Amino acid sequence: AQKVTQAQTEISVVEKEDVTLDCVYETRDTTYYLFWYKQPPSGELVFLIRRNSFDEQNEISGRYSWNFQKSTSSFNFTITASQVVDSAVYFCALSVAPGADSWGKLQFGAGTQVVVTP
Amino acid sequence: NAGVTQTPKFQVLKTGQSMTLQCAQDMNHEYMSWYRQDPGMGLRLIHYSVGAGITDQGEVPNGYNVSRSTTEDFPLRLLSAAPSQTSVYFCASSDPEGASESNEQFFGPGTRLTVL
Numbered sequence: 001a002q003k004v005t006q007a008q009t010e011i012s013v014v015e016k017e018d019v020t021l022d023c024v025y026e027t028r029d030t031t032y033y034l035f036w037y038k039q040p041p042s043g044e045l046v047f048l049i050r051r052n053s054f055d056e057q058n059e060i061s062g063r064y065s066w067n068f069q070k071s072t073s074s075f076n077f078t079i080t081a082s083q084v085v086d087s088a089v090y091f092c093a094l095s096v097a098p099g100a101d102s103w104g105k106l107q108f109g110a111g112t113q114v115v116v117t118p
Numbered sequence: 119n120a121g122v123t124q125t126p127k128f129q130v131l132k133t134g135q136s137m138t139l140q141c142a143q144d145m146n147h148e149y150m151s152w153y154r155q156d157p158g159m160g161l162r163l164i165h166y167s168v169g170a171g172i173t174d175q176g177e178v179p180n181g182y183n184v185s186r187s188t189t190e191d192f193p194l195r196l197l198s199a200a201p202s203q204t205s206v207y208f209c210a211s212s213d214p215e216g217a218s219e220s221n222e223q224f225f226g227p228g229t230r231l232t233v234l
Binding site: 104 | 159176210225
């Protein structure tokens with residue numbers, strides 16, 4: 001069975017501070033994908049990143065960066081110099097690779113609410 | 119492309135009523151799914167479909183029915199609504215064989231359902 005744990009329920013920061021969101025996952029599959037989604041107050045789900053299990057390179061996109069460590073089954077997300085517009089719920093999710101029986105069945109974590117105050 | 123569309127956006131039902139949440143996508147994706155989002159629990163998979171005529175249960179299927187007669191549409195039916203089904207419902211589609219490098223799931227805007 002797959003499981004995604006986001007232990008932080010809510011994180012509050014002041015604008016320009018960095019914030020790191022933790023994501024720990026469990027899976028028996030050797031090939032899998034990890035995702036991060038953002039859900040702003042308007043409610044839609046915004047895709048941020050996908051990482052496959054064979055690519056352990058860290059990735060940076062603007063103020064966002066992701067640290068994938070297979071050894072600790074973690075896929076953490078950092079927002080650098082946070083802004084008020086970053087206030088949202090962030091979800092980490094896991095799925096098996098295309099071609100497997102369970103492809104597309106995303107297993108979500110409970111989400112982390114990020115509150116950025118001016 | 120409209121992407122994934124869902125109707126209605128909001129709905130209030132009384133216990134025991136039935137209704138269908140509509141989901142459509144215009145990206146020719148084979149894979150479609152329904153999730154419900156409840157506070158503190160993230161999104162949980164209700165039902166999914168890997169192509170027209172093929173559906174299967176997810177993590178929380180009880181009280182919901184689905185069918186997939188076309189590639190484009192994947193309606194979710196509540197046969198006898200219960201207060202426990204008060205939630206936000208998201209439909210998603212993806213195409214693992216497609217050209218998208220991200221293989222991401224495309225989500226609809228959601229339907230907020232309240233059952234009284």
